[in-house]
Amino acid sequence: MGESNAQRIRVLADACAGEAVLRHVALDGAEQAFTWRELDDRSSRLAGALAARGLGAGDRLGIGLRNSPEFVFAVFAAWKLGAVPVPVRWDLPEWELARLREVVAARVHLSADDLAWIDTTADGPVPDLPDVVSPHGHGICSSGSTGLPKVILSDRPAFHDPVFSTPLMQMWRPVARPQTILVLAPMYHANGFTTLFGLLAGDRLVLSAKFDAARAVDAIERHRVTTFTATPTMLQRIADLPGIDARDLSSLDWILQGAAPMPPSLARRWCALIGPERLAMAYGMTEALGITALRGDEWLARPGSVGRGLRGTEIRILDDKGDDLPPGRPGDIYLRSASYHGYTYLGDAPRLPTTPDGFQTAGDLGHLDADGYLYLLDRRADLVITGGANVYPAEVESALIDHPAIADVVVLGLPDQEWGQRVHAVVEPADPASPPSADEVIAYAKSRLAAYKVPKTVEFTEIPRSAATKVNRGAMRAARGG
CATH class of the missing domain: 3.40.50.12780 (ANL, N-terminal domain)
Structure with missing residues (x-):
């Protein structure tokens, strides 16, 4: 050899x-x-x-x-x-x-x-x-x-x-x-x-x-x-x-x-x-x-x-x-x-x-x-099924990352009594002292995505990425009751 x-x-x-x-x-x-x-x-x-x-x-x-x-x-x-x-x-x-x-x-x-x-x-x-x-x-x-x-x-x-x-x-x-x-x-x-x-x-x-x-x-x-x-x-x-x-x-x-x-x-x-x-x-x-x-x-x-x-x-x-x-x-x-x-x-x-x-x-x-x-959509484990419709977190993240006030974003599916799962956006603001409002993020998503893909809830925090810049979505979901 x-x-x-x-x-x-x-x-x-x-x-x-x-x-x-x-x-x-x-x-x-x-x-x-x-x-x-x-x-x-x-x-x-x-x-x-x-x-x-x-x-x-x-x-x-x-x-x-x-x-x-x-x-x-x-x-x-x-x-x-x-x-x-x-x-x-x-x-x-x-x-x-x-x-x-x-x-x-x-x-x-x-x-x-x-x-x-x-x-x-x-x-x-x-x-x-x-x-x-x-x-x-x-x-x-x-x-x-x-x-x-x-x-x-x-x-x-x-x-x-x-x-x-x-x-x-x-x-x-x-x-x-x-x-x-x-x-x-x-x-x-x-x-x-x-x-x-x-x-x-x-x-x-x-x-x-x-x-x-x-x-x-x-x-x-x-x-x-x-x-x-x-x-x-x-x-x-x-x-x-x-x-x-x-x-x-x-x-x-x-x-x-x-x-x-x-x-x-x-x-x-x-x-x-x-x-x-x-x-x-x-x-x-x-x-x-x-x-x-x-x-x-x-x-x-x-x-x-x-x-x-x-x-x-x-x-x-x-x-x-x-x-x-x-x-x-x-x-x-x-x-x-x-x-x-x-x-x-x-x-x-x-x-x-x-x-x-x-x-x-x-x-x-x-x-x-x-x-x-x-064409890669997402990992099956990360797929969000909300109201019977499939939402790929990567697509929502790609839409939101262009917002000038957003430095990083991770989208998760969280349990929801009405929808089965709701689309939830975890947003790291570009300026932590002046983050955008949740309504602003949702409105921005509505301008770029079909209605069922738009996050229903938004939170603002620093996103825990590894040294390889990866996130543990399972841990993030579990920490939020997913």
Whole structure:
């Protein structure tokens, strides 16, 4: 199968020993730079220290660290021991973190308390390490739509495969390498972790300890960043920065948006900021069932689409009986792709529904057009059924986010005696000292949505987003009696 990830690290250390390939922007804005030689040596020494703590081939290494050089050292060290690196969210309440760690069942778990210990391994001889390959390249923790912790292990062993570091934009045109990749997402999220595959392919990383819109733009200008992956929330916060139109974004060759549907107004804003041919939008999931994508110029011709299947991805839209639906009819999105290597679940979360011929669904709803372009509506678990009508929260959120006094919004379905469920909007005002009124928000929604989709109730509060800018809708509903 070619080089293992561990072998690839050594090859790059020999070939590019003196070039700075990893830059870290700390919480206070301070920066560190590391060469491949330093990454190789530091991770080998850490691997030796982890082996002394009992970590070996096939074991799982829990990594509960912020984006940092130590995070990268730990992942590389796991690969060098044939262990499975499993990033673990560090921004969870203690009770939830304890439950997740029980599912991960790591032989060794590294947290912020271990940073000083990791730093003590920086010096000394580089140990001889076994030539082994992890049976699972990595794991990603997810709560999915059920709220139950689950760990998704890639069934692909830790071999270097250029397919997984090929820029998505290369599906449309050549992309110059090496890229300079700005890492905005926490590396416990798939969007953050997979940038390490670009590093193994010879790209350079600029690693942000935490997403901050202003610092992200500073980093783009200072380091001539050529690409990054971001959620719509991240892109919204960057686009809302004062003076963003005057900033130098010319180094950006292309960017990728994923993780959630892109509000149309925000897609058009980024098409104007960098050019539609430099914006790609994708739909996929941690289980790597397949991927769909399209470029900004395609999106302008098909607003709201998340593209067609790439890399051999096949798409079916099925009804509740498992029958295929025609173009334009919404149903459950099922994907299948021979390009991906499957996954293994840990934990008690329910497995994904699967058809007899191997199509699977992550619980999302959508429809296809006549040309095979997919339109994502929402997660089935988030669907609001009010008065017998289906309301997709993402559509309501896209309508409300354009209000100049709204910084963020999450729409939920809450129990209602008259309607079964009512559409409820949780709004974070742009200016907390001067929020819009509930009547103003409702009137704005009425001007943009069918009457049954308009929120019946509105509340104003700060929205609790994770470091990956995601929200736990289940927890938000439960806190409001849902």
